[in-house]
Amino acid sequence: MSIDLIDAAAARLAGRARQTPLLSSPFLDDLAGRRVLVKAECLQHTGSFKFRGGWSALSALTPEARARGVIAFSSGNHAQGVALAARMLGAAAVIVMPSDAPGPKIANTRALGAEVVTYDRATGDRDAIGAEIAEARGLTLVRPFDDAQVIAGQGTCGLEIAAQAAEAGIDTAEVLVPCGGGGLTSGVALALEARAPGLRVRPVEPEGFDDATRSLVSGRIETNTRRAGSLCDAIQTPSPGDLTFPVMSRLCGPGIVVSEDEALRAMAAAFERLKIVLEPGGAVALAAALYHPEHVAGDAVIAIASGGNVSAETFRMALDRYGDAP
Amino acid sequence: MSIDLIDAAAARLAGRARQTPLLSSPFLDDLAGRRVLVKAECLQHTGSFKFRGGWSALSALTPEARARGVIAFSSGNHAQGVALAARMLGAAAVIVMPSDAPGPKIANTRALGAEVVTYDRATGDRDAIGAEIAEARGLTLVRPFDDAQVIAGQGTCGLEIAAQAAEAGIDTAEVLVPCGGGGLTSGVALALEARAPGLRVRPVEPEGFDDATRSLVSGRIETNTRRAGSLCDAIQTPSPGDLTFPVMSRLCGPGIVVSEDEALRAMAAAFERLKIVLEPGGAVALAAALYHPEHVAGDAVIAIASGGNVSAETFRMALDRYGDAP
Numbered sequence: 001m002s003i004d005l006i007d008a009a010a011a012r013l014a015g016r017a018r019q020t021p022l023l024s025s026p027f028l029d030d031l032a033g034r035r036v037l038v039k040a041e042c043l044q045h046t047g048s049f050k051f052r053g054g055w056s057a058l059s060a061l062t063p064e065a066r067a068r069g070v071i072a073f074s075s076g077n078h079a080q081g082v083a084l085a086a087r088m089l090g091a092a093a094v095i096v097m098p099s100d101a102p103g104p105k106i107a108n109t110r111a112l113g114a115e116v117v118t119y120d121r122a123t124g125d126r127d128a129i130g131a132e133i134a135e136a137r138g139l140t141l142v143r144p145f146d147d148a149q150v151i152a153g154q155g156t157c158g159l160e161i162a163a164q165a166a167e168a169g170i171d172t173a174e175v176l177v178p179c180g181g182g183g184l185t186s187g188v189a190l191a192l193e194a195r196a197p198g199l200r201v202r203p204v205e206p207e208g209f210d211d212a213t214r215s216l217v218s219g220r221i222e223t224n225t226r227r228a229g230s231l232c233d234a235i236q237t238p239s240p241g242d243l244t245f246p247v248m249s250r251l252c253g254p255g256i257v258v259s260e261d262e263a264l265r266a267m268a269a270a271f272e273r274l275k276i277v278l279e280p281g282g283a284v285a286l287a288a289a290l291y292h293p294e295h296v297a298g299d300a301v302i303a304i305a306s307g308g309n310v311s312a313e314t315f316r317m318a319l320d321r322y323g324d325a326p
Numbered sequence: 327m328s329i330d331l332i333d334a335a336a337a338r339l340a341g342r343a344r345q346t347p348l349l350s351s352p353f354l355d356d357l358a359g360r361r362v363l364v365k366a367e368c369l370q371h372t373g374s375f376k377f378r379g380g381w382s383a384l385s386a387l388t389p390e391a392r393a394r395g396v397i398a399f400s401s402g403n404h405a406q407g408v409a410l411a412a413r414m415l416g417a418a419a420v421i422v423m424p425s426d427a428p429g430p431k432i433a434n435t436r437a438l439g440a441e442v443v444t445y446d447r448a449t450g451d452r453d454a455i456g457a458e459i460a461e462a463r464g465l466t467l468v469r470p471f472d473d474a475q476v477i478a479g480q481g482t483c484g485l486e487i488a489a490q491a492a493e494a495g496i497d498t499a500e501v502l503v504p505c506g507g508g509g510l511t512s513g514v515a516l517a518l519e520a521r522a523p524g525l526r527v528r529p530v531e532p533e534g535f536d537d538a539t540r541s542l543v544s545g546r547i548e549t550n551t552r553r554a555g556s557l558c559d560a561i562q563t564p565s566p567g568d569l570t571f572p573v574m575s576r577l578c579g580p581g582i583v584v585s586e587d588e589a590l591r592a593m594a595a596a597f598e599r600l601k602i603v604l605e606p607g608g609a610v611a612l613a614a615a616l617y618h619p620e621h622v623a624g625d626a627v628i629a630i631a632s633g634g635n636v637s638a639e640t641f642r643m644a645l646d647r648y649g650d651a652p
Contacts, residue, residue, distance in 0.1 A: 021347060021369060026410070027437065042601040043347060043366075078521055084352070101426025111353065258500070275368040275603040275634030308601035314596070316642055323638025324430055 002193035006155035009056040013156050017052050018044055020047030022164040027272040032293050035300035039277050048304050049157055056153025057142045058085045066091045068138040075078035075101040077145040077307050083114035096130045126148030134165050138228040146241030158164030158191025165292040170300045175287035176305040179212045180235035182244030189251040203255045204234040204285045211239045213255025231260045234281030256295050262287040268322035282307035329520035329622050330480035335382040339482050342372055343378050348490040351599040358619050361626035366602050368634030375483055375632050376407030382479025383468045384411045392417045394464040401427040403633050404470040406531030409440035422456045445530045471509030474569030479509040484517025496626045498524040502611035504632040505529035505538045506561035515577040530611045531583045532558040537565045537579025560607030582621050588613040594648035608633035
């Protein structure tokens with residue numbers, strides 16, 4: 001993985017992905033005791049940074065491979081990112097989703113033009129189902145994070161952070177990144193290494209799903225005991241990837257772990273002070289900046305708000321607990 | 327009022343106001359039956375476009391006047407816009423607010439460094455109180471809309487729309503603008519007249535507060551019967567201004583009126599599809615684009631989402647009615 005791959009992805013993404021804003025509020029600065037800048041990737045197409053990696057991977061395919069189409073496994077943000085990128089590029093996309101995935105997520109993925117194939121989580125073998133379809137139709141698998149072009153796409157978010165931080169007069173800061181499999185974390189770390197070496201990435205995870213944090217401590221890939229059930233569903237990946245972990249190990253500072261409740265509280269803060277909608281997994285980095293300031297160094301901190309695909313029900317929970325009382 | 331005043335305001339606002347993004351979603355396009363582009367002014371500093379006008383007015387003062395300070399009457403977005411601009415410029419700001427204004431709005435305005443003077447809505451004379459303070463301390467009054475420099479500041483939003491629409495390949499469209507006293511509406515109309523003459527402004531108002539719509543029909547300034555009580559509190563101004571109405575009359579197409587319920591529905595749509603937080607008054611233009619497509623012409627429509635300063639209680643109401651069911 002090199003910066004050249006990220007620069008090439010940025011060239012392919014130009015005019016297609018949104019350049020998301022770096023937001024701030026004096027109220028959040030006061031809360032954290034330092035300047036807080038929030039990279040609002042929830043405003044990216046499909047509501048999360050995943051569109052960057054999806055577009056990067058699909059636009060890097062040969063015309064022949066693209067004409068045959070792509071396949072992805074996902075019940076969430078990666079599904080929508082790949083589906084929209086495929087639609088915009090005129091490629092067929094098959095998304096393999098568990099049959100008990102939330103109805104609106106299946107409906108959204110279909111509405112974006114993808115063919116959704118469901119399987120029974122209890123009895124079906126997802127990988128076997130996917131492999132069979134992929135082989136029969138010559139589809140290319142787009143992995144959610146352990147893929148060089150996907151990492152390069154997520155890294156374009158880091159290029160924007162480097163430029164926007166410089167504009168804001170910041171050359172030294174920690175960059176807090178919500179971390180699942182590490183695609184965004186490692187991509188941003190690589191971009192900052194080349195373009196803003198004073199900015200250092202810190203992965204942020206929810207309690208009980210701190211595989212990256214533990215892996216960075218032990219120096220080898222660790223795995224979560226639980227596989228599901230986090231409110232932060234977007235980042236409950238079992239372990240860092242074979243491609244992402246070495247990058248994180250070389251470039252990232254220690255991980256930070258926040259509670260689910262702190263993620264909800266950060267969602268309410270983002271609602272009130274930034275006017276953006278975050279999902280719990282997308283709010284963990286902001287939660288670390290606001291509620292664990294003692295684990296962060298420097299006069300300024302940058303937090304990536306990685307996604308906003310949250311149900312009204314979960315959002316109401318955040319407002320019920322931490323919004324203003326009626 | 328000329329474009330030169332807006333260009334000069336833009337030069338003073340450069341690097342101070344945010345250039346807000348023009349957002350979109352294929353789901354909203356499908357709903358409206360045409361391309362929908364949303365200018366997200368809720369992401370402006372203090373959560374509404376009002377910061378533009380506040381900064382424009384304060385930065386245009388002589389150093390002597392600025393040193394004496396400014397005064398404004400407002401219980402809402404104008405208060406916060408003026409307060410933050412004053413703080414950033416090192417000027418004193420007195421904001422006269424009714425004593426029954428929501429506690430958080432008073433607290434926010436104070437936290438932004440302004441001196442808040444409250445009065446009893448039933449027994450106090452707001453104008454007399456303000457005039458006395460202004461005269462005693464030599465403060466300059468910053469009006470919420472009927473002020474050339476305020477209109478010029480709001481017009482910078484129109485300059486951005488002209489550039490962003492061109493980037494999106496749109497040279498002909500209607501631009502729907504939430505309309506209170508008409509500062510944003512007239513400022514944007516003036517900017518578009520000069521920079522994107524194929525874009526035409528249409529004011530949008532809530533039912534019962536359609537003074538601008540009726541004024542455009544009758545050709546003279548009409549007044550609302552009710553003075554308060556709209557869920558769209560940010561735009562329940564009694565009538566268009568002496569400066570804003572002639573501009574609107576010359577440049578704007580007919581007004582569009584939406585219901586409060588449609589504003590709530592548009593808030594839920596913006597939550598789900600754009601990941602931004604809107605207040606009811608800030609959502610009326612999007613409501614017109616989505617739920618009154620028959621009143622709009624063309625293949626694309628641009629809606630300004632003018633503000634996001636909404637209580638958690640009101641936001642929950644929108645999600646309860648129009649968010650996904652638990």
